[in-house]
Amino acid sequence: MLDPKKLRKETSEVALNLSRRGFNFDQNTWNDLESERKELQGSNEVQQSKLNDISKEIGLAVKEGKDATQLKEQASELTALIKTQSKTLDDLLEDINQFVLSLPNLIDEDVPDGKNEDENLEIISVGSPRQFNFSPKDHLEIGDNRGIDMEAGVKITGSRFKVLKNEIAQLQRALLNFMLDTHIKDHGYEEVYVPYIVNKDSLIGTGQLPKFEEDLFKIDGESNFYLTSTAEVPVTNLLRDEILESETLPLKYVCHTPCFRSEAGSYGKDTRGIMRLHQFEKVELVQAVESSDSEEALEELTGHAEAILQKLELPYRKVSLCSGDIGFSAAKTYDLEVWVPSQDAYREISSCSNFRDFQARRMKARWKNPSNNKIELLNTINGSGLALSRTVLAILENYQESDGSVTIPDILRNYLGKDKILN
């Protein structure tokens, strides 16, 4: 959520910033809503104050045994007036709330301008795509009948679900442990285990609701339960309605969860294999820091995700998402894209964002600044470290051999207990 004070005082600057995303901020609607709110709220508070005074007088009069009939009549009238006024005001406040909740975050100065993903800015590319002396297969050709069973997924549930078996299931588990261990031991994160079903308040807190309900799986019969689309939701909401002491910062959580996405609107996209599914595994990194530290924290956290790719010796590149491609809640985002030989392209495997105080304001995640004893909003940063299912895919494809086997990256060999699979 954007700062309502900023929306009031710097309306045109906000509109200009949002327009970089291609978002049209309706200044007239906002100004109308606001001026009406101001007037109603002001007069309502005056009436309320009057009523409070009269009520006190009545209390005193009754205590002293005086007649308070006239005062009571006066108060009754006032109460009725306030009641109707409050109803109007409440409706208005709800409208304003919905309006503000539907505004995306402001983007940082250094976010490159651009319309869509084609205009994302490459920051660095690390490692170079392997030159195969045979024609490389895609991950499904490698894993089909040997551990990746798409048909079983369809039978059990439906399209865009998979079953992993044997060495490929083990590979995923080894990767999971490797990622968690690295973030805990090398990068100083605290592991958390959280519910995979989240409520509406949590989803509003991180920004998935109210605007993106169609991306989520909603649980039938439960009025406000949804399957989590990313660990970002349950983990960041640990901070909802909290006021943290400064000693606890920076707060660094790592969490593995399955992620459930309806993939509405992605029909026909990445339909083959395990690239884009309704359920996939992800290790998520979440940080909460004071506002002056969040830019640095994003760099650090992105580095932690990159470290996984580097240790796995997978070629990747880091891009800064352009203004037209950046997500609703983010002020700045780096995507990490791993090389996928079968597609001859880099594909997203991690997305790391600085949300500044956008999520924190929605969920009232605050900390107490000891330097001025003021309560301030936290800044939240999160990123995948990494998407597990796509990492499995990347390893299968990048490490495949001409005989159909797959070499295991050095760092994973102890975790898996093998240096080669599918041989």
Add this chain to the structure above:
RNA sequence: GGAGAGAUGGCAGAGUGGUCGAAUGCGCACGCUUGGAAAGCGUGUAAGGUGUCAAAGCCUUCGAGGGUUCGAAUCCCUCUCUCUCCGCCA
């Protein structure tokens, strides 16, 4: 799933219709005291909104929503959550 009890500030815990945003204790901050510390003493200490250079002031909030009343932490209704017992269960 059945029966009962409960939800108050950072924590504990009073408060059953009026000056209660809320006693008291703990914690925390500052000051006094001390060679220094502890103890002791004193003062302060909820959040959000509005307002302001800053403040004062004003409004809202005692799990959430609704109702009764001039007035609700307190009475009534609905919901959520927690605890205890029973049942079931990994």
